[in-house]
Amino acid sequence: MKTLEELLSRRWITAEKNKELFYKIHDEYLEYEDFLKDKLGYGAIFQNNFIKLDKYGVPPKIWMGIAEFKSKMSYVFLCLILAFLENFDEEEQFILSELVEFITITFKEENIDWVNRSNRTALVDALKFCLQEEIIRKNDGSEENYTNDSNAQVLYENTGLSKFFMRIFNQDINDLNTINDFENISSISESSKGEVFLRHQVYRKLLMTPGVFNTPENEEEFKYIKRHRENIQETFSKYFDVSLHVHKNVAFLILGENSNFGKYFPDDTASSKISIKCNIALLINSYIRKEIDDKKIEIDFKDNIFLKKEYLNELIIKIRKKYNIVFTKEFRTISDEKFIITIIEYLKNLDMLVEENENYIFNSIVGKVIGEYDETLLMEGNNE
Structure with missing residues (x-):
């Protein structure tokens, strides 16, 4: 992993635990300092025993x-x-x-x-x-x-x-009670910078969230991406193996084989529990994609997918019955209710869906990441 990716992925790098990486970042920092300051608005804290990148400025998410x-x-x-x-x-x-x-x-x-x-x-x-x-x-x-x-x-x-560990704020925080209160004081000093602040927000969201959606609250950011699409792609390509995808209602980065930093999806983590949840999410996306292709599921003008809760619950159990043989023991033995709750929470944490009344709303990224198990693997599992 490149030193810039390491710096973005970790809270800090200490000389005690990662001596070689600590000194390598010291030596290479000037190569990407302009990117961090100009595009992301981030500064690094250098101390004798650690280096920390002060990362902030994106909407808070469950994950x-x-x-x-x-x-x-x-x-x-x-x-x-x-x-x-x-x-x-x-x-x-x-x-x-x-x-x-x-x-x-x-x-x-x-x-x-x-x-x-x-x-x-x-x-x-x-x-x-x-x-x-x-x-x-x-x-x-x-x-x-x-x-x-x-x-x-x-x-x-x-x-x-x-x-x-904590961020240093430029005003007294004793009277702040909500997340919005903290977000507002983070942006007060930058709010008058116009294009600079907008550029920082766009690059931060592309780098640290699943995507920038064309919603009323993101309208200016989405327009900025469309206006500067080539420059954004060129800038990111200089430092990472990524490609910028811009569609009618969403823009996001797809990581290449040589990029591996932060939290990403699909997840190849060593944790079998997370890997199984990731695989199930990919299977759900695959089923939804087929249903859209077969005109059984409709999408709205924002490319969002509305599914009745009952429909998605049935779909998750259908997937469980077909692929249960290749799941870990924990996922094979838990109740259907617990299985559904676990997968729904995982999808919410990934920002793939939100809950609204009796519906689940999937965003358009679902169609970009799908997966299937090899049928041979299923046959071998059943034979065993």
């Missing part, structure tokens, strides 16, 4: 959350961990009970009952994330033990990265 967090309390605990670490110097140690005491005293919204296993689990999930992101190091013990025993101790060390 942008922390997949490992199973409850909102994990996000609460993550914020409290960051606040707790403000009191520690780099390489200074602390024990888990100190953190627990700080959370108990600091969190005023409710009394945290640490006897409750779900609260301990939520804290452990937040600690695991901090370890994964190198915000803290573990010197002794295991946070897994705390899940089962509220008296378990773990010794941690502050890496100093916590101070750079």
Whole structure:
């Protein structure tokens, strides 16, 4: 993977964990600095021990959350961990009970009952994330033990990265309560820049979202893409193996074989659970594409596809029955209801569909990514 792709894909690159990549980005950064600043409006933070690209400015999506967090309390605990670490110097140690005491005293919204296993689990999930992101190091013990025993101790060390985890805003955020409030203060300083701000938004959305749709809220951005289509393609091609596809109602980037960064679809992740969900999504898209070709499903003037909830549910079960033999044990054994819910949530997270009253609305990207299992594979599976 190229250094620019690495920089875009990761929260930060540390010298401790990725020494070679850290120094390579240092050496190559000038080659793509103009692209980051001029097209995306991004700047990089260079410190002695890490490099971070300050990425922001696209609409918040479900998939942008922390997949490992199973409850909102994990996000609460993550914020409290960051606040707790403000009191520690780099390489200074602390024990888990100190953190627990700080959370108990600091969190005023409710009394945290640490006897409750779900609260301990939520804290452990937040600690695991901090370890994964190198915000803290573990010197002794295991946070897994705390899940089962509220008296378990773990010794941690502050890496100093916590101070750079959150974005620095140019005004007081204490009175902000919604996502829109935060989005507005991010754009206030740029709102008067006109074409520059529009260019940043277009490049960010093309790079970090499934596509830019020709909707009222994206009208100016979509017009910009149509006006500057050749320049946009040329710019992206200079740094990535991608091709820009512009249709009547949507524009998006298709990654080539030599591009592999961020979250993408289809997903070839090592996780069998995610891979199966991805395969099922491709099969659904394939069925929908055939139904459109056979005039059994109609599309509206925006190329959106409306399906009754009952129709999609039946389609998902139809696919399950035909291909169940090649799924993992988990997907072969769960109930039909759980199977449907799992796949629908996955499609929503990919921005492939939205729910509206009694309908599911698929966007036009569905027709671009379809998949089929080899019939020979199905026959072999049935024989086994």
